[in-house]
Amino acid sequence: MSVALSCRGLSKRLGSRLVLRGLDLDVAAGEVVTLLGASGSGKTTLLRLVAGLLDPDIGSIRIGDATVWGTAIRIPPERRQVAMVFQDYALWPHMTVAGNIDFGLNARRLAAKEIAARVAHALEVTQLGAFAMRYPSELSGGQQQRVAIARCLAARPRLMLFDEPLSNLDAALREDLRTEMIGLVRAEGITSLYVTHDQAEAMAVSDRIAVMREGAIAQLDTPRTIYRAPADAFVASFLGGFSLLPGAASGGVFRPIGAEAPAIATTSPLEGKASLVIRPEDVRPAHGFAANRLTARVLSCAFQGRCWRLLVAVGEAKVRLDWPDGPDIGSELIFSLAPEDCTLVAR
Numbered sequence: 050m051s052v053a054l055s056c057r058g059l060s061k062r063l064g065s066r067l068v069l070r071g072l073d074l075d076v077a078a079g080e081v082v083t084l085l086g087a088s089g090s091g092k093t094t095l096l097r098l099v100a101g102l103l104d105p106d107i108g109s110i111r112i113g114d115a116t117v118w119g120t121a122i123r124i125p126p127e128r129r130q131v132a133m134v135f136q137d138y139a140l141w142p143h144m145t146v147a148g149n150i151d152f153g154l155n156a157r158r159l160a161a162k163e164i165a166a167r168v169a170h171a172l173e174v175t176q177l178g179a180f181a182m183r184y185p186s187e188l189s190g191g192q193q194q195r196v197a198i199a200r201c202l203a204a205r206p207r208l209m210l211f212d213e214p215l216s217n218l219d220a221a222l223r224e225d226l227r228t229e230m231i232g233l234v235r236a237e238g239i240t241s242l243y244v245t246h247d248q249a250e251a252m253a254v255s256d257r258i259a260v261m262r263e264g265a266i267a268q269l270d271t272p273r274t275i276y277r278a279p280a281d282a283f284v285a286s287f288l289g290g291f292s293l294l295p296g297a298a299s300g301g302v303f304r305p306i307g308a309e310a311p312a313i314a315t316t317s318p319l320e321g322k323a324s325l326v327i328r329p330e331d332v333r334p335a336h337g338f339a340a341n342r343l344t345a346r347v348l349s350c351a352f353q354g355r356c357w358r359l360l361v362a363v364g365e366a367k368v369r370l371d372w373p374d375g376p377d378i379g380s381e382l383i384f385s386l387a388p389e390d391c392t393l394v395a396r
Contacts, residue, residue: 086261
């Protein structure tokens with residue numbers, strides 16, 4: 050596997066706060082890796098270190114075969130062949146679409162023929178050819194973000210960085226542009242590091258996700274693995290919609306705390322204090338597995354189109370469920386989970 054980005058032992062303090070702490074990360078050539086985390090987890094700081102907009106306190110950064118930051122080495126941002134897409138587009142308002150795309154290429158003193166070819170290609174793949182002579186103020190938010198992407202593609206970067214690029218767009222446009230944007234990146238074979246706090250967005254765009262917590266990576270794996278097998282309670286609770294039911298595990302059996310329920314059969318080897326990870330879509334009306342029946346009291350109920358999203362009380366814990374109908378608030382229901390869907394994490 051060819052490594053396009055390698056970070057080793059990166060630490061960074063901003064004021065009195067340690068934002069990154071000894072972080073290691075490798076990104077393969079052509080891979081899209083998402084940094085997923087809450088505000089303050091260090092994801093944007095890591096992106097800025099890679100771009101050269103900030104310097105680490107310690108550690109090293111290698112892009113391709115070149116060390117761009119390390120002991121006695123600091124390659125400036127303009128020589129790292131890194132392109133960055135910001136959430137606020139960062140377009141020159143007095144320049145046309147074509148002018149925004151070729152500005153950086155002219156600054157690099159490329160041949161006019163090469164610049165024209167790159168701009169034409171970027172306009173074509175982003176479907177902006179008809180807008181080449183328009184100004185940013187004449188474009189929609191989605192079109193402006195496509196200009197920012199086209200500008201990066203024209204630069205032919207070794208690495209492309211995305212800093213929450215879709216956060217300023219409405220939900221429907223965000224999903225459409227996300228599909229288009231990542232399709233372009235994959236078609237061009239560009240290695241990418243993508244920052245978001247949106248779990249659904251991370252799942253949609255990534256080859257792998259790095260879930261970040263307090264300046265470190267809590268779990269780095271494929272979206273499917275992180276979703277089906279979160280490394281710990283933090284990762285499970287950070288993934289939107291998951292619920293944690295505390296209890297204890299022994300011999301493949303989980304016993305909830307404070308819930309009047311029989312033992313729950315699992316396929317997990319975990320022993321000792323544990324929490325059961327309940328994904329709303331894994332829940333079904335009780336049938337089939339007599340040992341995996343849980344009694345709950347309905348706290349709230351909201352229609353979501355394909356199902357009803359319930360918040361229920363199981364003992365002292367609150368659990369989210371997807372349910373086929375809308376029960377009355379305060380009513381009792383019984384649900385079950387198949388043993389293979391009973392993921393446990395240590396607590």
